[in-house]
Amino acid sequence: MALNAKKQIYWRRFIQSFRYASRGFICAVKQEQNMKLHVVFAVIVIGMAFVLKVPLTHWLVLIAVIGVVFALELINTALERTVDLVTDEYHPLAEQAKDIAAAAVFVFSIAAVIIGMLIFYEPLISLFAT
Numbered sequence: 001m002a003l004n005a006k007k008q009i010y011w012r013r014f015i016q017s018f019r020y021a022s023r024g025f026i027c028a029v030k031q032e033q034n035m036k037l038h039v040v041f042a043v044i045v046i047g048m049a050f051v052l053k054v055p056l057t058h059w060l061v062l063i064a065v066i067g068v069v070f071a072l073e074l075i076n077t078a079l080e081r082t083v084d085l086v087t088d089e090y091h092p093l094a095e096q097a098k099d100i101a102a103a104a105v106f107v108f109s110i111a112a113v114i115i116g117m118l119i120f121y122e123p124l125i126s127l128f129a130t
């Protein structure tokens with residue numbers, strides 16, 4: 001196969017997987033209450049970072065934290081769907097699988113709140129002190 005044709009197939013696959021991933025993200029935001037909340041919090045946090053002019057290193061931490069929260073919620077949602085596909089009846093393992101996946105989001109969300117407080121504490125204090 002010609003090199004150009006190979007490159008075309010590679011790019012088509014890349015664009016296709018990007019389209020599938022975007023579809024998954026939009027589906028999760030539309031159907032999951034928690035995902036909507038994460039988006040709202042992310043917008044608030046990004047807005048605060050702009051207004052309070054946090055340094056670049058803090059921007060990097062905030063972006064990483066927002067990314068991980070989104071990724072964990074997406075994985076949690078995918079796991080919920082998979083469990084529902086396997087069984088719609090009560091099963092202790094289904095219960096544990098869903099509870100543990102939800103706990104992963106919860107644990108990191110607590111860490112995210114603490115990181116947010118540590119980053120915004122000083123700039124907020126100086127904003128209100130002026």
Ligand SMILES: Nc1ncnc2c1ncn2[C@@H]1O[C@H](COP(=O)(O)OP(=O)(O)OP(=O)(O)O)[C@@H](O)[C@H]1O
Nearest residue numbers: 032033080087088089090091092094095098099102
């Ligand atoms: N098949 C099942 N067997 C046993 N327990 C289940 C089962 N499905 C759900 N559960 C229990 O109910 C809880 C809520 O499950 P559900 O699928 O409604 O998720 P959720 O957290 O409400 O997510 P969402 O409403 O965002 O889809 C789970 O964490 C689990 O404890």
